[in-house]
Amino acid sequence: MLGMFPRCLLVTALLSQFLSGIGICQDVAKPKEQPKTISTAIEPWPSLPLGLDPAHVIDLALEHGYREHSVNPSSSIDDAFFVRRLYLDLVGRVPRPIEVQEFLKQTESTKRAALIDQLLVSDEHAEHLAEVLDAILIGRTNVDQVKKRTDSGWIAYLQNAVHDNRPWSQVAREVVLARPTNPKARGASWYLYSRKDKHQDIAEAVSKDIFGVRVDCAQCHDHPLADEIKQKHYWGLVAFFNRSKNVDTPEGPRISESAIGGFSDFANLEGSSSPNELIFLEDRYVDEMRPAKDVKEEDRDDLYVSVNASDPKVPKFSRREQFVENVLADHPLLGKAMVNRLWGWMMGRGLVHPVDSIDSFHPASHPQLLDWLSRDFASSGYDVRRLIKSLASTKAYQLSSSNIGNSDPKWFATALPKPLTAEMLQRSMLVILEPLNPGKWNAIEHRVAFANLFPDVLAEESIANAAQGLWLSNGESITDLVSVKQSRFLQSIVSVTDNAVLIERLFYGILGRKPDIDEISQCMDYMAKRAERRYAAIEGMSWALITSAEFRFNH
Amino acid sequence: MTIELEKIDRYSFPSGVLDFAVKPDGRRMFAACLDGIYELPLADASTEKAMPHRIGRHGSFVSSVALIESTNKLLTTSYDGTFHVRDLAKADGVSREGKEELAPQIAERIHNFWSWDMALSPDHRFVASVSGQYLVGAEDYTPSTAQEPTVKIIDAATGRQLRAFDMLPSVQCVAFDISSRYVAAGNLMGDLAVWEVESGRQLAHWRTKSFTSWGITKSHCYIGGVFAVSFSPDSQSLVAAGMGDMRDPMAGNGRQLWQRFDWRKIPVEMKQETITTQAGEGLMETLAWHPSGAHFVMAGRLRGGKWNLGVFDTESGQLIGEAKTGMRITTARYSPDGETLYLGGMQGQPKPKENRFPDFGYFERYRVKS
């Protein structure tokens, strides 16, 4: 049966069959309320097989949404827009002029796909995605902690994981288990170690980062807004980690685990208490003998795998190992959280938004699509690179971000402008202006301060503040950066005597496009007023372009 | 050695029990409750369980109660800042449900703010009461010094003030040593001090930072502090109790913590504290030494962990007994023979049912088995 249809038609047929099956086909005027349960309660897209091209499935599902909600998608972007957008998303900086020219002059119809492939295997991609993952998994911090992340091997670990395209399930397993078995993975321990033995912090982080669910609210009572998140899940997740302890070994920071203890009761606000059993979302459960009330547990060598005193302790029954084997492995949220996060990264908002709130209070905009993509991601072996490539290949990713029309952003009918992260902004500024003293910008103190000034990474909504405006307007570093004295790029154009040409070179260099007529005339006026102060004129224009919203956003 | 606690019985009170005193013969107890002073006859195998009845009131929560057996006087202090003395000779067998309450013989206002805690000296001569309102004293919300002395020693018989000491508010607990020579107090900021009653001299003053949290998570203010102090039977050391640093000050989730100090050393030395692996989380509010001196009890709330009452070996500091009582314990006391442990406390206050707030204060008796 399957073989009888051309592939594309098959998908379309299956999709429409499915869509009518759940009653949101085109004949029905009003969309139904999204069911308020976690999606695994429904059989997701039962008739849509795996093995289809995810980009194609995404296109069809979003187009269906456009029709259902009577929104018109914006037009597709041209190559010049595409190359900037893709460089920023995949390698974390704007393309250099030469890279733009290179791409524009290619004529093959497959050149966008080729560029995606090329960037995804680059070292810059590994460095960039590792930075993003670091900011998500551990967050913004101070200079001291940033140094430790490098020294511990954490950053290198993430870079290797991206570079080798290691399955996300393995990476998640390694950071949560924190028992590296080879030197390449030694940095994986830092994820837990950085939480300084605070087991609740660990639980809250693991839940948010690995499962895409915030359980913080369930500390004192069942989650008030999402009933599937219970207080026992919060304390159950804590229990999986509460025998763990940071230790320093010759190989670096490690997490030992005790074979005993960690049995506790948690009290709700009324004062009744319950035992903290090893249980997490979906009631995934690990059986463990609880010692009888009056029995005092005894810590003995035979409870451990290794009794070598210099090794971090590994018990024969390890709760962390039980967690990765029986809770984490193949948990539907493991894939779903990553799919939703990478969707958010590429598209500007998650199918569930904010991206780390996959619960019944935050229904997905396209729940069946998210389910299908999550299953597809799992069946691909949690192939992150394939997922990013699929997303970048969709029509939705390649739509214009200009949104003169109105539509709810959750239908993805226009591309959403994405603020550059601090790292992306800094790298892009440096790539373009080529300061003589990049060392100053790359100094760790400067990078950390900059990251804390522009801290957002995949924020629910990124709202700028006055401190940023003041820094961009009057900060010493930015003044320095756009000075002719410091910028190789500006030095390379000061000798252009034709002001119109100079303005065009500035626009092209900074924004990657030509100025329009109004812009040229405005800049000409600006220069004319400063005919005697040519450097000041050039610096003023460079500043205006480098601080423009057009530069600040990936659009 | 392990100590086993076997529950004998439980009595309920209309509101929370903050403190209690049991007659030496164990036949009757008096409770300081949120809504007044209660009397309760205690049952033995041959009698039926009685109901507590209110014998008097203050203008606010009654925070402490003490009994002078020889003169049959009941001493109480309250969050209204007053000290009351009642003559129990007039109460025995008289004040039952529906009968008139007992008026105080002495009613002295001794503080402008709460009496957080009161202690009667073992020789029954002195009463120590501690007070102090936490008011903002600096940009970071450290407490401002008090307008009046926060630690007061008064004559147990007359209510007359004998001594007054200054300590930074709020002073939350007070205790005499067994010789009635020394008195100690602890406050919000983890300050501890020991005075000699007779001379009024301060013999030691130190700060432990282990009990006080500053609310970085939610607020700029201090919270927690020392909630119980108790001298060891040899008077040589002082134990303080409360809870350790809280990750989220509004979650009440600090470690169940005691620390034992050699207060005669200069500077004062911390000798022992709860062994981390043996403690859960929750505020500890009371300490009681077994008459043998071999072990002591610390009790309070179970927020997380396995017990809300721990028995600790005096010598080693090891946990040698525990209980989970299903209520927040505010006071623990041993009978004079050390065979019975009494506990008072409360659960969370339930919502009213049929226009009445259900009982939520409790008194329990346990048989102590070693």
Next chain:
Amino acid sequence: MSTDSKPEEMLNAPCGSIDHRLHRRLFLQGSLAGAASVASFQSLFSVPAFAESAKARGKRCILLWLCGAPSQFETWDPKPGRPSGGPFGSIPTSLPGVHLSELMPKTASIMDQLTLVRSMSTEPKEHLQAIDALTRGEAPRPPFTRPIFGSVLAKQFGQLDSPVPQFVFLDPCPEGNEFKAFKASNWAGWLGAEYGPVRFGGKYRIENVDLPVGMNPTDHSEREALRAFLSRKFVNDHQNPAVQSYNAVFERVKGLMSSAPLFDLSKLPESDRAKYGPGIFGMHTLLARHLIENGSTFVMVANGMPWDCHAFNHETHQMLVPEMDRIVFHLINDLKARGMLDDTLVLVMGEFGRTPWLNEARGRDHYPNAWSMAMAGCGLKPGVVYGSTDEDGIAVNDNPVDQRRLFATIYTALGLDPHESYDLPGFPTFYRVEKDAEPIAELLA
């Protein structure tokens, strides 16, 4: 709707439908009118009448935001001696028959100048949802982000070209997860980022307020004018809160540079600092008074989340309430002494109340069913206590007030029509206050 001609090339944007062109026109109308909002794709609503704002100009508001939610029992609605009443007594006030908690003697002495609501009854039980409801007036209805009322006032009363920021948010204690989540949200909503707050954290110093070395003020302004010009098309084409807010911060730079000294509390008299301080909540309230005196329209002083007393309710309120008592007393007195109380509205509130019952951790939990809030000044009848609760404070006896009626009253007191609509064909119609909620006549002067 105006039919003025507009630059045709802008109308020829590549989007075909009539609806789109219509939106586009309204948008242009707005932006050319100067006072309009251009904030986000949701922003294309008609602009409330200019006449209205002219009429109401000069009104100001200070919101003391008691985040985390204080206990009504230990403040405005004491129930001494009741099982729910807690340990504190009550005291008479300058308003015969009205008692406040004994923790508030100073405010009690000026009770005749306050307007108190003791019958607040709202729905959301969790901080984030309740803060949204009590600052925006309505639960969020994504993607239409309703502005918080500070933005509404900044827009109605503020002057965009004022060097002093019109909406200032003082945040002395920036931690606290739920409040942080609220702060990360879009405050100005469909009004547009230019009506969002200028925020200041724990320290008063503002950085980067001096001109870059060697640059004169004219160059600085002209450089910014060029930036604004070169950004215009992009910003117009991207009706997105992040883009709009980015652009809007540059509009504030010049004003902040000139008004930076206003934020320097060391320039204020020591006697003022002594009255309000030394706690940082008081210092920020003093700053709020100072900013209002110098031209700000709306200043919100958040108090962190210390009121969220799930543990140690009484032990924490013994400190927090006297501080608030002193701050409210001095603020009202100072505004009055300066003749500013008549056009300055002061609001003192949190997002809900706290339970009549104590939990096991000595705390009171969230309780939206029956709680209190206080106001004073501009357009309100002083010395009124509205509504009441039963003897244990469990339920509202009479005249329940939800956030809609509260906002209807606040807007009316300030001279704004609570039923003003934000209307656009094809979109749901939004009102400044939904569901035809009526202002409370008894509270209005």
